[in-house]
Amino acid sequence: MRAVTSPRWTLLGALGALLCGCHAPVWNSGEVLRYEIPPLTRSFTVVLTGAPDALYALASFKIQGRELVGVPKDELVVDMRDSYFGAGSAVPTGGLLQQTRLGTYTFVYPYAPGQPQLGGTVELDIATTKPNAPVKVHVRMPRLDGARVLHVNLFAVSESIQLEAPPLFLAEAQAILDLAGIRIQVDSLHTLRGTGLSSIDTVTEPWEGPTGPLARLAAIGAARVRNGALNVYIVDKLPRGTDGVSLGAPGPPIPTSAYFGVVLRSDPAVLGWTFAHEVAHFLGLRHVRTVTPSGRILTDQLDDTEPDGANLMEHGTKLSPGQIDVLLRSALLQSE
Amino acid sequence: MNLKTKSGRWSVSSMLAVLALLSLNAAPAHANLFKKIKKGASKTVNTIAHEAEEVTEIGADETKALTETAKKSYATTIKEGEGAYRKTVSTVQAGIDAAKEAALRAAAEASLKKYSGFLKKFRSNLDALAKDDSAVVVIERLTKAASEKRMDDQTRADLLLIGERLGLLEWKPNSIVPGSSGGAMKSSWGLAVTGGGAYVAGGEGSVGLVANCYRESDQRYGAGLALSIGGVLGAAVGGSVNVTFYWQPGGVADAEGGYVGLGVEAAYAQVGGTIGVQWSLDEGMKGASAGVPGFYLGWAAGVKIKAGALQGGYTFVPVKSVK
Numbered sequence: 001m002r003a004v005t006s007p008r009w010t011l012l013g014a015l016g017a018l019l020c021g022c023h024a025p026v027w028n029s030g031e032v033l034r035y036e037i038p039p040l041t042r043s044f045t046v047v048l049t050g051a052p053d054a055l056y057a058l059a060s061f062k063i064q065g066r067e068l069v070g071v072p073k074d075e076l077v078v079d080m081r082d083s084y085f086g087a088g089s090a091v092p093t094g095g096l097l098q099q100t101r102l103g104t105y106t107f108v109y110p111y112a113p114g115q116p117q118l119g120g121t122v123e124l125d126i127a128t129t130k131p132n133a134p135v136k137v138h139v140r141m142p143r144l145d146g147a148r149v150l151h152v153n154l155f156a157v158s159e160s161i162q163l164e165a166p167p168l169f170l171a172e173a174q175a176i177l178d179l180a181g182i183r184i185q186v187d188s189l190h191t192l193r194g195t196g197l198s199s200i201d202t203v204t205e206p207w208e209g210p211t212g213p214l215a216r217l218a219a220i221g222a223a224r225v226r227n228g229a230l231n232v233y234i235v236d237k238l239p240r241g242t243d244g245v246s247l248g249a250p251g252p253p254i255p256t257s258a259y260f261g262v263v264l265r266s267d268p269a270v271l272g273w274t275f276a277h278e279v280a281h282f283l284g285l286r287h288v289r290t291v292t293p294s295g296r297i298l299t300d301q302l303d304d305t306e307p308d309g310a311n312l313m314e315h316g317t318k319l320s321p322g323q324i325d326v327l328l329r330s331a332l333l334q335s336e
Numbered sequence: 337m338n339l340k341t342k343s344g345r346w347s348v349s350s351m352l353a354v355l356a357l358l359s360l361n362a363a364p365a366h367a368n369l370f371k372k373i374k375k376g377a378s379k380t381v382n383t384i385a386h387e388a389e390e391v392t393e394i395g396a397d398e399t400k401a402l403t404e405t406a407k408k409s410y411a412t413t414i415k416e417g418e419g420a421y422r423k424t425v426s427t428v429q430a431g432i433d434a435a436k437e438a439a440l441r442a443a444a445e446a447s448l449k450k451y452s453g454f455l456k457k458f459r460s461n462l463d464a465l466a467k468d469d470s471a472v473v474v475i476e477r478l479t480k481a482a483s484e485k486r487m488d489d490q491t492r493a494d495l496l497l498i499g500e501r502l503g504l505l506e507w508k509p510n511s512i513v514p515g516s517s518g519g520a521m522k523s524s525w526g527l528a529v530t531g532g533g534a535y536v537a538g539g540e541g542s543v544g545l546v547a548n549c550y551r552e553s554d555q556r557y558g559a560g561l562a563l564s565i566g567g568v569l570g571a572a573v574g575g576s577v578n579v580t581f582y583w584q585p586g587g588v589a590d591a592e593g594g595y596v597g598l599g600v601e602a603a604y605a606q607v608g609g610t611i612g613v614q615w616s617l618d619e620g621m622k623g624a625s626a627g628v629p630g631f632y633l634g635w636a637a638g639v640k641i642k643a644g645a646l647q648g649g650y651t652f653v654p655v656k657s658v659k
Contacts, residue, residue, distance in 0.1 A: 088450065090517065099517070201619065202627050205450075206517055239627040240616055241585030245519035270520075273553050277520050286517070293514045295453025309507025309551045315520075317553050 024049070024136040032060070033124040033137060040144045041118055043329035047138040047252040048105040052210040054130030055080045056105035061096050062123040063109070063116050070095045076127045088292045090206040097286075097301050099249070103210035104259050106252040108284050112302050113325045138254055140331040147333040148181050150279065151229035155190045155221055158198045158236050161266055163189045172272025176317050177279070180324040182333065187229040195220060199237040200263070203245055206292070208259065214247060215258040222256055230282060230332055231261035232275065238265045244274040246281035253331040273317070280312055283330040285323055288313050302326075396531070402483045403532030406543040409485035410563050413654045418536050421565040421650040424594035424617055425539075428648030431621050432596065437646045439624035444600045444613040447629050454583075455611065455631060457512040461502045462581055462633055474498055475635075479529055479579070482543050487561055487655050495547045495559050499525060504583060506550045513549045513583070522587040523549045526562060528632075530578045539649070541565040542580075546591045546653060549583070558588045560656040566595075566649020580612065584630025592653040596620035597632075598646045610634075617648065 027033065027048070037044065048056045057080050059073040069076070071094040079092040080100040090099045098107050110118060126135060156163045166186060174184050192198075197217050208214045221231040238245065247259035254260060262278035264271060286300040289307040300313065302322040310316035313323070407414065432440070448455065465471045474494045481491040499505045503512035504525040515521050528544030535541040547559040584591070594617030599610045612632030614620075619627045 201622060202625055203516075203519070208518075239585070240590055240619060241522045241587070241628070242516070243520040243522065245516075247518070249518050274520050281518060287515065289511070290515045290517055291454070291512055292517075293451040293454055295457060295512070298517065307507055307509065307511070310555065314507065315522075315550045315553055316555065 024138040027126055027135040027137050029126075029131040031125075033126075035122045035124075035139060035141070037119050037122060037141065038143075039119070042142045042144040042147070043140075043331060044109045044118060044122055045138075045140040045250075045253060045331045046107050046124060047140075047254055047257065048126060048135050049138065049254075049257070050103065050128060050135040051130050051133035052103040054128050054133055055084055055100045055102060056135070057092055057098055057100040057127045058096060058105075058107060058124060059127035060123065060125035061107075061109070063118070064120040066116055068094075068096045068116075073125070073127050077129060080127065081129060084206060087294045087296050088206045089294070089296045089298055091296075091298055099207070101207055101248075101259075104252055104257055106248050106250050106259070108250045108329065108331075110329065111250075111284060111326060112300075113322050114303070138252070140253055142331045142333075145335050147335040148328065149183050149185050149334045149336055150177075150283075150332060151185045151187050151227070151334060152279075153188045153190065153221070153225050153227065153229045153231050154186055155192055155224075155231060155233045156266075157192045157195055157217065157233050158266065159193055161234070161236070162191060163234070165189055169268065169271035169275060173275040173279070176273065176276040176312060176319075179317075179319045180327045182327060185229075187227055188225055190221075190224060192220060192224075192233075198235050200235055201237075201239060203239055203242060208245070208247055210258045214245060214261075214263050217263060218247060218258055218261045221261060226255045228255055230279070231255075232279070233261055233263045234266045234271070235263060236266055238263070243267065243270050244278040246278040249281040249286050250284040250330070251282035276317075277312055280319075280323075280327060283332060284326045285313050399529060399532035401532075402479065402529060403535075403543070405483040406485075406563070407535060409483060410543070410652075410654065413563055413652050414535055414565070417563075417565065417650060417652050418539075420594070420652075421536065421539055424648045424650045425566060427594070427617065427621070428596055428646070432623075432646060436621075436623040440596070440615075440620060440626060440646060441598065441600065443624055443626050444598060444629065447613060448600060448611060448631075451514060451631065454512055454514045455633070457503060458581075458583065458631070459633060461512070462635065465498070465501050466635060468501075471498065471501060475527070475579070478527065478545055482527075482529070482545050482561055485561055485655060487559065487657050491545070492557070492559055492657070492659065495545060496557065498527075499547060499549075502581065504549050511549075521585070522590075523583060523585050524587050524591060525549055525581070525583045526591075527579060527581050527635075528562070528564065530580065535563070535565050539565045541649070546588050548587045550587070552658060556658045558656065558658040560588045560591065560653040562591060562651055562653050564595075564649055564651040566647060579635035580632045581635065582612070582614075582630050582632040584614070585628045586616075588653060588656055590616075592651055593617065594648060594650050596646055596648050597629075 061068045083092045084090045084100055197213055200213050204212045217233050244264040246262045252259050262282050264274050288300055288305045288311050290298045304320040304322040310318050312319055478494050500508050503510045506513045524546050526544055526546035528542035530542040542564045544562050546562045551557050595614050597614030600613050601610050614630045615626045
């Protein structure tokens, strides 16, 4: 990765961003960021971390000279507010399928087969509701090396349950993710007692904020282990009707992020399926079709999925070739 | 259950026409739940006045008969469940003070606003259903099946038909089921007949059906028969006779348990009337931090749920079927 325009970017900082995101460069309002994409790059992931009460999105995403957002920045900022706090979709208008988030924003390109090929130069500009607050920019560009191993840390967040090794529910999850050729590798098992977060009553819509209970759980996990594996939290209770929540779709592949992880309800009947569904969210898949409470319809913008109830990103188990392509581009996958 | 017609803007001539026709068509108490006699009257009125609006409503006599059937069908459930109902009521009475009730009302208002897009579509689909004679026949069949504690293939087929018409099946293209972008969320829908007498002393209730808005991962569909005891759907004890339809978070498996609810006058003209807002007891007792409630709409726009005090009750799902 090479930053072309920002004088603040040093080689050390760029390497830090590449390796763990700990020393990400700071974006100044008005700056356009440029990145050269190495050959055989799996995907381009950008994570913006700023003020917890500010919304973030990309005002510009230009690849090989082609602009994909196509909305004036000031209009986009207005729509970010409207879509997040009004319509409850968090998806602002424009040609880029992105979700505005409070505090931390994640975007992965490509997010659908058939998009302009990843290569050449990528240019970014940032839209935020708080332009004077500093924003750290983390960029990940993993190699296209056939990586298909997903490392996870499992946390039992409970006063009673204990995880067995290997956890039985993983067999069902593995059977589903086998469709994409992804292998789950459990790196560590943990039990968290006395957190006050084993029973979670409310989940913020449209997305968890940086100070919500799920984000607090992510902070506890990040303090406990930071091996780069995805943190999966299994709690006693989630709000009625909620079997699991991913802290992003896609989620930030940064272990220190407030949104690093997925949270599952410890119902043995559905835990395996919920694991596969939420992890698929975190790796980049969206629901085939979502109707927001305000009535707005969101789709995954994939050509080969249809809402018929059979897909993993509904309540089924199937994955389309397009979905598998998206999953396998995640920066979280490793070659072994 | 008789079909009655109401109009928001009745002219003198239209009222006279209705009265004349009604006097010619007295319906026996055991007649079909949704009869065409009065609907015919309404059509006549429409021809004359061009402004009367048809509204389908359950008749008191038919509801009473239906409730009596339900009492017999669910005798064991009612007997065994009375304790759970009374415990819920005492929990609500002891645990919800004026401040908590005010917080719940505010939470209900906020939820109605947030879900107004969904509720408008729900209302619209329900209105369309009420005007469709063939759909009314299916609703009648479902209501009878509920009172007779019968969950057979016909009932399941009817649920799927009405669920689709209401847009409450997630896998259908016309789905209006609200979801969450980042998680696996399950919800259910159903219908309930309220009124017709108390199920237990001091505890009026409802009998109805509950069905999932989703299919299981193996594509099976879950549904159940539901009986609620207590102040339900915002209707006060002794309140109006009603058929209500609802959507709620959680699947059929989560539908059983204590609840608190109230009727809220919806300030949103497109939704209209009073909407029942109901939480599980566990979530409702948290007051301001209560989660997503269930929403109850009266069958057709003219049938209103009573606004009233916060009440507790208990829902039983004695028959569950995943097939």
